[in-house]
Amino acid sequence: MVWSRLRRGRDAPGLPLPGVCGHRRHTLRTGRLLLYSLETRLDLAAALAAGSDPEAQWWLGWDKHIMTDPKVREVYVQLRPGDTDSLRRYPAVQRLLRHPVEPLSGEAVALIGVRVDDGRYAGFAELEPDTGLIGGWLAPHARGLGLGVELFGAAASLGHTHLGLRTVRAGHEPANTASARALAGAGFVADDGPPRHTLRNGREVDACWLRHTAPGTISRCRAAGRQDRRNP
Template sequence: MVWSLFRRGRSASGLPVPGRCAPGRHVLATERLLLFTPRTRMDVVAALAASADAEAQRWLGTKADEVLPHPGTRRALLAWRPAGDDGRRIPPVLAEPFTPGPDDPLLLVCVRRSDLSYAGALELDHRLGEMGGWLAPGCRGQGLGVELFRAGVELAHTHTGLATVRAGAEPGNTASRRALAGAGFVPDEGPHRHTLPDGRVIDAVWHRHDTTATTRCH
């Protein structure tokens, strides 16, 4: 999220441009990250690869059939750039277009603006007004979590028209809780126990971000 993505030929990379959302598709930028609705299956698989390591799964608890278990496979996927933007051909099955379902939570894959490497993902359930996100192992501990959640706030308030967005975390997940606080979230009331997608039940604390001015992108 300081250098411009659109200088020195980067505008020809084919990546989505912030401010040019389309029906069912969103694009946002922070200082060091570019976030966009996945265009290909490669984008989706890379987003999953960014969250499949044991450290991330301790907090996320993704369903077993959506976790990429082999570390070498995860590293290889994260080494790619968004399909077609680094001149390499990816397997045809991963180059297939991705079309989000109208009732699915909004998933935005994120890449570093410096080198276009996959960096993680943001997810917003616009029906429940709840948000989550994660960073790839090589992107943690650099303050990118604050930028990721600030992008989530923008997505919720100015792209989907939500006045309030909430996020839950396990009490011991200090990195996520600090990032949420840095993005302007404040403590909120909520269930003290939360069931993860893999069935594990964990302790939970909740945070919220409110605004009185909402808009929707076009």
């Protein structure tokens, strides 16, 4: 995908456009989502805000210092990162836009999602290249619309056609039926794994594990480089 990075900034935020990946940055497009590598601290703030509400935190279980203050989280998830005029309304947003986020080799590959229909931040997905483990969440306004299928499907595609991973995996609590439906809809099937999992806040939960295996040829894009794969 063509990375329109030079279009981002105070004057013309822009968004990544379909083309060729590069600079350790990826872009994927589904039917209703555009997903791209975090570029500025605003993308990071929006990603955290999308999962900081009580409903999401019941399943995610983050440390309190990671969660976004309730007073500002709704502002972030309602922003349209490609709309210059709307971003100029908030001085704090302008400051976040001025600070880039540089993807680092060996770290989890993170993608921020934007709704194609209205341009709002919609959610977040990440994939650990060493383990093939994916995770993700949707902003409150993006839930209940079937976008979880697209989010997890894009994460699987990231692994198979961008990072060269034959298999990716995901986990969820048995009671988290929304995640279960989204993963199943994205083509994930049951897999073996530890029956219990500890969240970051220390809460131990039951766990179900699933896998997604590439239906065809796997490949690596330019953004992934040529390092050896640990998950053939």
